[in-house]
Amino acid sequence: MGTSGKFDIFRSQKITNNMGAWEMTNFGNDTAMDWMFDFEKDPTLTLLEETIDSVFDDDYLDSDIASEALAALEIVAAAGGHRANDFPEDVTVEQLAAIATRITPPFIDDCRKALDRITDPEDNELYELWEEAGHAEDWLNIEKDLRTRLG
DSSP states (O other): OOOOGGGHHHHTOEEEETTEEEESSTTSSHHHHHHHHHHHHSOOHHHHHHHHHGGGSSSSBOHHHHHHHHHHHHHHHHHTTOOOTTOOTTSOHHHHHHHHTTOOHHHHHHHHHHHHHHTOOTTBHHHHHHHHTTOHHHHHHHHHHHHHHHO
């Protein structure tokens, strides 16, 4: 199940500034897609947990760390049956099913906490970049949709 179409206008926009060219989705940047390539080679819950937990490693949240964690959170949502419209086709149903059997309610709680950190404007490079581009509110709406899909 993907997202409703209400954010499709944002998903199709490319944002260009000091961020480079990004689409307003969690897979619309090179950092997330590079991380997805790593996940395809090592599609484990351990990699997801480590990536998601990394948002708490430093006081200042680097945009690359946040982008990788958002991709990991999208995988968790997809494993729960709630794929994003732009979810990469290279991740197989079997990979998602293997992860789905290991996802627990406490892990979903950790995912929500990580998403809270990623969308917190305090000490957060990714938030700052979206704000500078004039699209922080639009980006936050995309992340609200992800929160809903996480369950």
